[in-house]
Amino acid sequence: MCKYRIDHDLERLRIQRRRGIEPARDHPEPEDDRALVRRAQQGEREAFATLVRRHQDRAFNLAYQMVRHREDALDVAQEAFARAYTSLPSFKGDATFGTWLHRIVVNLAIDSLRRRRRGGETPYDDWRGLPEEPDGELTAPDDPGMALEAKQTRALLARGIAELPPAQRAALILREVEGLSYEEIARAVGCSPGTVMSRLFYGRRRLRQVLKARLADLR
Amino acid sequence: MHWLHTTGRRGRRLAAYAAGDLSGPERARAESALAGCPGCRHEVEAYRLVARALRATPRVSLTAAEAQAFWPEVERRIAAGERPRRLPARPALREMLWDHRRLGLASAAAAAVLVVGLTLGQMSGWLHRGSVPSNGVEVVSVEPGGDAPVMLFQAPGSSLKVIWIFEERPSVWEVIR
Numbered sequence: 001m002c003k004y005r006i007d008h009d010l011e012r013l014r015i016q017r018r019r020g021i022e023p024a025r026d027h028p029e030p031e032d033d034r035a036l037v038r039r040a041q042q043g044e045r046e047a048f049a050t051l052v053r054r055h056q057d058r059a060f061n062l063a064y065q066m067v068r069h070r071e072d073a074l075d076v077a078q079e080a081f082a083r084a085y086t087s088l089p090s091f092k093g094d095a096t097f098g099t100w101l102h103r104i105v106v107n108l109a110i111d112s113l114r115r116r117r118r119g120g121e122t123p124y125d126d127w128r129g130l131p132e133e134p135d136g137e138l139t140a141p142d143d144p145g146m147a148l149e150a151k152q153t154r155a156l157l158a159r160g161i162a163e164l165p166p167a168q169r170a171a172l173i174l175r176e177v178e179g180l181s182y183e184e185i186a187r188a189v190g191c192s193p194g195t196v197m198s199r200l201f202y203g204r205r206r207l208r209q210v211l212k213a214r215l216a217d218l219r
Numbered sequence: 220m221h222w223l224h225t226t227g228r229r230g231r232r233l234a235a236y237a238a239g240d241l242s243g244p245e246r247a248r249a250e251s252a253l254a255g256c257p258g259c260r261h262e263v264e265a266y267r268l269v270a271r272a273l274r275a276t277p278r279v280s281l282t283a284a285e286a287q288a289f290w291p292e293v294e295r296r297i298a299a300g301e302r303p304r305r306l307p308a309r310p311a312l313r314e315m316l317w318d319h320r321r322l323g324l325a326s327a328a329a330a331a332v333l334v335v336g337l338t339l340g341q342m343s344g345w346l347h348r349g350s351v352p353s354n355g356v357e358v359v360s361v362e363p364g365g366d367a368p369v370m371l372f373q374a375p376g377s378s379l380k381v382i383w384i385f386e387e388r389p390s391v392w393e394v395i396r
Contacts, residue, residue: 049290049294052293056290057286060280065276074281077289081293085297154276154277176274198231205234211265211268
């Protein structure tokens, strides 16, 4: 792995800054989270409620990026917190509460996707309902033409993501959207960093194929 | 041959470089290699666009109503406690094979060899060594019996004997062929 080693903190901060995410270590304060976890472990329900309120939006966004279905994402995020509460006695604090929660959310989202696939449902059924608000380098709110192109690219991308196996989707979202390092992703999804690298590669390659026509237009 | 064209790893290196995942010497090596490889630069640009598109994915927030109802619902689920837990869906075989293709192929080959070996070994043991190891039943005698071999089985401690008459069949190898 040394060949692909990155400066995880800097890389994570860089991606998060670009995406306008407040770094997890600044908000909420890890110390506060740890203290809250300790109190929750001692049975203080209100301490856990505070943790939930702090992390619910981020957990929901992660779940949504994975399942692309608002109701399912809400269900996954709420279930993740419920499971986190029942598993609190086993939480040793080796990772931050946020990273630990990521793992639960991702696993539940993967389960949800697999269930839907086995049930014959479209796994990514509201990709057309992507949020409209511009955010990021591909959008150009002042230029309607570019904004349309960005929207079309996002729609293509969403369709490509819909075709990815859940594990590849999880790796890509955790890396590119959440800004996690390979090691953090490995911990979150329970595999080796090498497997993360492999999943990222196949996922990126698939998306590159999906965006091929778009790329030709943009060149 | 170009460094980035190393078979099997080329794509990974390009994708990792484009996404900013390479560091130090690897990054420098990639950059110097890219300088003389227009095709590689083309691919890197494609991967960069994918990364930019992914990073530009809009974040989704809870509505005010959803945010307000969030904790009460979590609390309800906690209180329910014994809520029916759905078993986690196992990864599809396709996904597992995708992640571990070499391991999957090796395992399948090993399993096939094991099954064939055990089958042949067991059949050979029945016919030539005169015992069946799996259930404790012993072969008392084997009579070639011309065209139809006859085997006499008896369980230890039992007076009951079982006679098997084997009709002539093609050999195992003939069947496999």
